Amino acid sequence: MSGIYVHIPFCKSKCAYCNFFSVVSDKGRDAFLAALKREAVQRRNYLGGEAVRTVYFGGGTPSLLKPSEIAGILEVLRLNYDIIDSPEVTLEANPDTVSKESLLDYKSMGINRLSIGIQSFFDDDLQYLSRKHDSKHAMRVLDWASEVGFQEITLDLIYGIPTLTDEKWNRNIDIFLSTGFNHLSAYALTVEEKTALGQRISKGLAAAVNEDNTIRHYEILTSRAADAGFEHYEISNFARPGHQSKHNTIYWKGEKYLGLGPSAHSFDGSSRQWNVAGVKDYCDNYSFEREELTLDDRYNEYVMTSLRTNWGCDLGFVRDSFGEKYAEKFEKGVQKHILSGKMLEKDRNFILNDSGMLFADGIAAELFM
Ligand code: SF4
Known part of the structure; x- marks a missing residue:
């Protein structure tokens, strides 16, 4: 979908x-x-x-x-x-x-x-x-x-x-x-x-x-x-x-979407692209830029978006989609946030609570590859 x-x-x-x-x-x-x-x-x-x-x-x-x-x-x-x-x-x-x-x-x-x-x-x-x-x-x-x-x-x-x-x-x-x-x-x-x-x-x-x-x-x-x-x-x-x-x-779940119109972003599962921003340029001379995502990019994006949600980051998904190296880095990095009470673990899903969500971007950045 x-x-x-x-x-x-x-x-x-x-x-x-x-x-x-x-x-x-x-x-x-x-x-x-x-x-x-x-x-x-x-x-x-x-x-x-x-x-x-x-x-x-x-x-x-x-x-x-x-x-x-x-x-x-x-x-x-x-x-x-x-x-x-x-x-x-x-x-x-x-x-x-x-x-x-x-x-x-x-x-x-x-x-x-x-x-x-x-x-x-x-x-x-x-x-x-x-x-x-x-x-x-x-x-x-x-x-x-x-x-x-x-x-x-x-x-x-x-x-x-x-x-x-x-x-x-x-x-x-x-x-x-x-x-x-x-x-x-x-x-x-x-x-x-x-x-x-x-x-x-x-x-x-x-x-x-x-x-x-x-x-x-x-x-x-x-x-x-x-x-x-x-x-x-x-x-x-x-x-x-x-x-x-x-x-x-x-x-937030990393599914595909198409963005139409000036400055709109799209994602096809492996690359992102974004349209030219100016309305006149968009109408007269449509163009876009495109970036192929590396494995690191895709892992970082997954961590960033999933930690902002109440379904959290699924360690099994990290292991299956990105590999052991990523799962290890993630698991090691989250321990201090569990100890500090900002994060909880539920069936290998790591979820920030309301107070932890205030720090979601900073915590995600620490976990980036
Ligand atoms: S300028 Fe337009 S897009 Fe920006 S906040 Fe106001 S209504 Fe929304």
């Missing part, structure tokens, strides 16, 4: 903290849609005929596309790929770009999972991040999404924002839990120097992120999510049983 990611690069404006590839003008939108469909047809053999079980429209802001434009892309995918009967089809939506009618239209043409970029239910946090919507409108969108009948809805929230107190963070979690939605993605605010927010902070014009606040918010979140029956199944993702993101799980 495999998945398809479709990158829609347009945004209404650039959020101050954003480090993704996106453009604020939708000039050339028709040319982009034509190029995207062209790429989908050209690369129809990339997944080697494997059945496709997920399609994910990410960005950028995919909900800036009209439902009919999303339907046109889905039609090309259906004609060129072996998509299973009930695929998971996700659309990322920003509250300021949707109406009740557009949500209904997205649903009727095959979107069955909505990922709504809320970030916070407080206007001062949204202003700090320079998001375009306000909390009142965000609440309205959540009602619409339920009213039109989406069964799978996930919210994005951000913690560690300097304006976000513990009390407000608890309130954001309360509001999420009151919706009855089954999935939450919650990210720690990280500030890259070259973003507008990074520049503002370095000039003293905005408050800097405080690591202690971020860690406290993470601890509040993991404890409250567990109390509410959510599984913390990936470092930033929480779901009620049976409602995990099937698409993102493809990335």
Whole structure:
């Protein structure tokens, strides 16, 4: 099984903290849609005929596309790929770009999972991040999404924002839990120097992120999510049983995926490739770069992604897929983390607990070949 990611690069404006590839003008939108469909047809053999079980429209802001434009892309995918009967089809939506009618239209043409970029239910946090919507409108969108009948809805929230107190963070979690939605993605605010927010902070014009606040918010979140029956199944993702993101799980389990659109990445089981980023270059002169993964690369990636999940790193899989040398290095390296209480072992699976996950990247780096 495999998945398809479709990158829609347009945004209404650039959020101050954003480090993704996106453009604020939708000039050339028709040319982009034509190029995207062209790429989908050209690369129809990339997944080697494997059945496709997920399609994910990410960005950028995919909900800036009209439902009919999303339907046109889905039609090309259906004609060129072996998509299973009930695929998971996700659309990322920003509250300021949707109406009740557009949500209904997205649903009727095959979107069955909505990922709504809320970030916070407080206007001062949204202003700090320079998001375009306000909390009142965000609440309205959540009602619409339920009213039109989406069964799978996930919210994005951000913690560690300097304006976000513990009390407000608890309130954001309360509001999420009151919706009855089954999935939450919650990210720690990280500030890259070259973003507008990074520049503002370095000039003293905005408050800097405080690591202690971020860690406290993470601890509040993991404890409250567990109390509410959510599984913390990936470092930033929480779901009620049976409602995990099937698409993102493809990335975390190292399965094949095809990425369409400017800057999109693909993985065919042995190599990675990534498309040219500029929209004009993508439309006029499609190109990509490709990297064949070595055994070391594949082991390192497996360790990196599996330690961020609650199924952890399977020592038997490491031994069978990469060899004894890798299994030995891994087993030796994890002992101190088991002793320190950050990691547990269950049937030769090595899993970081909630506090250990905070150090997942550093621990993985120590285990790299
Ligand atoms: S909406 Fe998302 S992709 Fe677009 S600028 Fe904001 S954070 Fe970046």
